[in-house]
C-alpha cells in the first residue's frame with residue numbers, strides 16, 4: 001500500500017480531533033459510545049471538501065451523530081469524571097458529568113472548543129438565547145460544588161433588590177451581554193452589589209471551565225480511530241478511481257481467482273466501514 005497525502009478530513013482531525021473526542025466523551029456514556037459517535041460523524045464528513053471542514057462543521061456533525069438521549073436513565077459516572085476524592089474539584093466534575101446532555105453540550109462548546117454564544121448556537125442549530133440559558137442553568141446547578149467561598153446568593157436573581165434584578169438577569173446570561181446594554185452598564189457603574197455579583201459569576205465560570213478542561217486534559221484522539229479514518233479515506237479514493245477509470249477496469253486481473261477474492265473481501269470491508 002502506498003502512502004497517500006492526508007485528506008482534508010484527516011488534516012482537520014489531526015487539528016481538532018482531541019477536542020472532538022473530549023466532547024464525545026462528555027456527551028455519551030462511555031468510550032465505546034464516544035468512539036461510535038465519532039465514527040459516524042467522520043462518515044458524514046468524509047466527502048466534504050476542504051472548504052466545508054471547520055471546527056464548527058465537525059462539531060455539528062458530532063452533535064448530529066449523537067445517540068438518542070435517554071434522560072430517564074440515570075447516567076453512569078463516566079471514567080473521566082471519577083477523580084480521586086482528594087482532588088478538590090472531584091465533586092464539581094462528578095456533578096458536571098450528571099448534567100442534562102443539552103447543558104453539557106453548551107458547556108463543552110463554550111469551554112472545550114472556545115465558541116462564543118452565536119458560534120455555539122450555529123453548531124446546535126438553535127439561537128444564541130438558548131445557548132446562554134443552557135450555560136446559565138448549568139453553571140447555576142454546579143455552583144454549590146464550585147468552592148465553599150462562592151457567594152451563592154449573588155447568583156439568585158429573585159432575591160436581589162428590585163432595582164438590581166434586570167442587571168442580575170443580564171449578568172447571568174453572560175458578561176458580554178450585560179456590558180452591551182447601556183442601561184445595565186449604567187447600573188453596574190453605580191451598584192457595587194451588582195459588580196460583586198458579576199465577579200461571582202466570573203469566578204464560577206472560570207472554576208467550571210478549569211474543572212472541565214482539567215478532567216479531560218490528558219485524553220487524546222484514539223489512534224485506532226485515526227487508523228479507521230485513514231483506511232476509509234484510502235478505500236474512498238480507490239473506489240473513486242475504480243468507478244472513474246474504464247481503462248483501469250479493463251486492466252483488472254479478473255482471471256486470477258485469488259485476486260478476485262481479495263477484491264471482494266476488500267469491497268465487503270469497505271461497505272462495512274461505509
Ligand SMILES: [Zn+2]
Pocket residue numbers: 163164167187191192193194
Ligand atoms: Zn444593583
